[in-house]
Amino acid sequence: MPPIIKYFGSGFTEKLKTSFRVRLFAGITALILIVSSGFAFLLFYQQYQTQLDKRKTEGSLMAKLLARDVRLAVFSGNRDEILQSARGIMSLPDVQSVEIFNREGLLIGRLANPYRQDISYSVFSELIPGLLNRQLEEHLIVGRHWGGDPEAAIGSVKVTVDESRAEARLNKTIFMALLATMLFLAFGILAAFKLAKSMSRPIAQLSACATALKNGDDSVRASIETSDELGDLAQSFNSMIEAIRMRTKDLEEALEELYQLNVALEDKVQKRTDQLEGANRELESFNYSASHDLRAPLTRLAGFCDALREEYAEKLDAQGIHYIDRISATGEQMSRVLAALLTLYQVQQREMTPRSLDLSELVSAVAASLRQREPERDVSFIIQESVMIYGDMKLIWLALENLLGNAWKFTKGRSDARIEFGKMEKNGDTVCYIRDNGAGFDMAYYEKLFQPFQRLHNNDEFQGTGVGLAIVQRIISRHGGRIWLESSEGVGTTCYLTLPKGPEEHGAGLKGAGR
Amino acid sequence: MREFRILLVEDNDDDRFLTMRIIKKLPFDLSVETSKNGEEALNTILKELAAPPSLVLLDLQLPKISGISLLANIRKKYSLSELPVIVLSSSDNPGDIKLCNEMGISGYLSKPLDPAELQGYLETLIRP
Numbered sequence: 001m002p003p004i005i006k007y008f009g010s011g012f013t014e015k016l017k018t019s020f021r022v023r024l025f026a027g028i029t030a031l032i033l034i035v036s037s038g039f040a041f042l043l044f045y046q047q048y049q050t051q052l053d054k055r056k057t058e059g060s061l062m063a064k065l066l067a068r069d070v071r072l073a074v075f076s077g078n079r080d081e082i083l084q085s086a087r088g089i090m091s092l093p094d095v096q097s098v099e100i101f102n103r104e105g106l107l108i109g110r111l112a113n114p115y116r117q118d119i120s121y122s123v124f125s126e127l128i129p130g131l132l133n134r135q136l137e138e139h140l141i142v143g144r145h146w147g148g149d150p151e152a153a154i155g156s157v158k159v160t161v162d163e164s165r166a167e168a169r170l171n172k173t174i175f176m177a178l179l180a181t182m183l184f185l186a187f188g189i190l191a192a193f194k195l196a197k198s199m200s201r202p203i204a205q206l207s208a209c210a211t212a213l214k215n216g217d218d219s220v221r222a223s224i225e226t227s228d229e230l231g232d233l234a235q236s237f238n239s240m241i242e243a244i245r246m247r248t249k250d251l252e253e254a255l256e257e258l259y260q261l262n263v264a265l266e267d268k269v270q271k272r273t274d275q276l277e278g279a280n281r282e283l284e285s286f287n288y289s290a291s292h293d294l295r296a297p298l299t300r301l302a303g304f305c306d307a308l309r310e311e312y313a314e315k316l317d318a319q320g321i322h323y324i325d326r327i328s329a330t331g332e333q334m335s336r337v338l339a340a341l342l343t344l345y346q347v348q349q350r351e352m353t354p355r356s357l358d359l360s361e362l363v364s365a366v367a368a369s370l371r372q373r374e375p376e377r378d379v380s381f382i383i384q385e386s387v388m389i390y391g392d393m394k395l396i397w398l399a400l401e402n403l404l405g406n407a408w409k410f411t412k413g414r415s416d417a418r419i420e421f422g423k424m425e426k427n428g429d430t431v432c433y434i435r436d437n438g439a440g441f442d443m444a445y446y447e448k449l450f451q452p453f454q455r456l457h458n459n460d461e462f463q464g465t466g467v468g469l470a471i472v473q474r475i476i477s478r479h480g481g482r483i484w485l486e487s488s489e490g491v492g493t494t495c496y497l498t499l500p501k502g503p504e505e506h507g508a509g510l511k512g513a514g515r
Numbered sequence: 516m517r518e519f520r521i522l523l524v525e526d527n528d529d530d531r532f533l534t535m536r537i538i539k540k541l542p543f544d545l546s547v548e549t550s551k552n553g554e555e556a557l558n559t560i561l562k563e564l565a566a567p568p569s570l571v572l573l574d575l576q577l578p579k580i581s582g583i584s585l586l587a588n589i590r591k592k593y594s595l596s597e598l599p600v601i602v603l604s605s606s607d608n609p610g611d612i613k614l615c616n617e618m619g620i621s622g623y624l625s626k627p628l629d630p631a632e633l634q635g636y637l638e639t640l641i642r643p
Contacts, residue, residue: 292605293605296530296605296626298627299626299627299628300529300530300533300627303529303533303536303537304529306630307533307536
């Protein structure tokens with residue numbers, strides 16, 4: 001489809017609003033249309049008037065000539081001469097009929113071509129002057145009008161003229177005028193199109209450059225070589241692109257530098273992390289082999305203590321037996337510590353398989369096992385039901401054993417011993433708590449609580465390995481939770497825990513196995 | 516019924532003494548032989564092929580021939596597939612345990628031995 005026609009497809013009005021080129025083109029075209037149609041109308045009007053005047057003049061001239069020609073013949077009543085004069089007029093082009101009347105208005109001579117109904121005719125009449133005074137006769141001789149006084153007329157002539165040829169000529173003129181208009185219009189539209197295109201091309205090019213620039217191509221340049229305002233605009237545009245390119249380059253260099261710095265930093269961090277992890281692994285494996293390998297000699301120690309007691313009891317006095325008991329008890333204590341260390345290691349190494357757990361049920365079960373271990377103690381448990389969490393059953397159980405074990409241990413000696421378990425909202429988090437009314441501790445030593453082998457109580461008062469809370473803290477942090485304690489000496493201790501409620505909260509802790 | 520003979524293969528003198536002591540506390544009529552290493556144990560077994568021990572308590576960590584090689588020898592080379600063996604080990608290496616189970620063992624006890632555990636285990640084996 002040629003580009004001009006394309007503009008007149010659907011959406012032309014839309015294009016008129018959005019495209020400078022279309023608007024320019026449409027404006028120029030409209031202007032040409034108005035001007036050329038105005039010209040055509042003026043031309044046509046003038047031609048029409050000229051033709052009309054010419055015909056009128058010709059018609060009346062013929063009638064006047066005839067009237068003068070037949071004057072003498074009518075005067076004398078010579079019919080042959082009358083017809084002779086009429087024939088002269090008839091021979092002129094487009095004359096349909098010639099009629100001559102006498103003073104009384106009676107037809108005294110008539111020549112006519114066949115009458116046609118589809119053709120329009122014009123009729124021109126003229127009086128035949130009679131005898132005139134001298135002045136008027138002179139007028140007549142030089143061709144001027146004699147005054148046309150009907151009293152002085154001796155008859156009249158009537159010339160009918162065929163208008164068809166004149167009309168055809170007029171039609172031809174109109175046709176030519178229209179054709180010329182059309183040609184003007186066509187050339188005008190073509191010129192308007194070219195003009196619009198040539199004017200909008202630089203703008204379209206600038207626009208394309210701007211789009212390319214937006215898409216990150218800063219190598220584009222507007223190639224408009226004209227020295228007009230558009231050329232200036234293109235030049236400013238090009239220098240703007242150059243400025244942008246320089247700035248982008250600077251920015252990229254800065255970014256690259258930053259990136260390199262970042263990479264170097266990450267490298268360093270990775271190296272440090274690797275070192276730390278290596279050290280940590282070494283420490284863990286030392287912990288493992290120490291706790292594992294030390295158990296063999298301890299078992300031997302216990303075995304020989306048994307042998308001594310069983311085979312040499314009668315040879316020893318009470319003091320000797322007491323020493324053996326002390327050796328044995330010390331060995332057992334050490335065994336417990338080593339077992340706890342091993343547990344600490346295993347807690348860190350264990351592959352977690354988390355699932356939804358009813359913490360209340362686990363607390364009840366641990367409470368039951370504590371009661372079974374020391375049935376002589378009277379401790380009341382108040383356990384809130386259906387506290388649900390998401391975690392590894394074995395690890396959570398171990399944590400509860402330690403926490404409830406502590407509460408159980410530190411309420412020893414109280415007749416109204418009470419251990420509560422439940423959950424509460426604290427700062428928007430669901431927090432589980434285990435509260436006892438036991439011995440409590442001085443919050444000044446809080447920092448020591450979670451370090452292995454740090455004990456706040458004398459071993460004679462309350463037995464323990466000093467590893468329990470460290471184990472609990474590792475378990476809770478592996479679940480992505482937090483643990484903290486509030487205590488008051490002689491009043492009791494409350495332990496708070498946050499634990500995930502569902503798999504979506506159970507994030508980083510899972511992957512941190514072995515760290 | 517013939518006497519219940521236990522062969523204890525253990526390289527550590529103290530452990531051998533103490534384990535023997537635990538076994539002897541059991542209220543059964545039994546005798547305990549001991550070997551310090553795999554070679555010695557193999558010799559003891561081969562000496563009376565017709566009347567092998569009733570049970571072997573085998574430590575896996577042994578000098579010269581290891582516990583696992585010894586077990587392989589007993590089972591394959593000398594076709595003593597019926598001889599009951601209880602493996603004692605301080606390493607909880609799952610590969611070792613799997614290997615032992617494939618060759619056929621009556622049980623597995625981890626070291627250090629818990630006297631009560633060993634006694635209970637033996638009682639169920641000896642009591643018909």
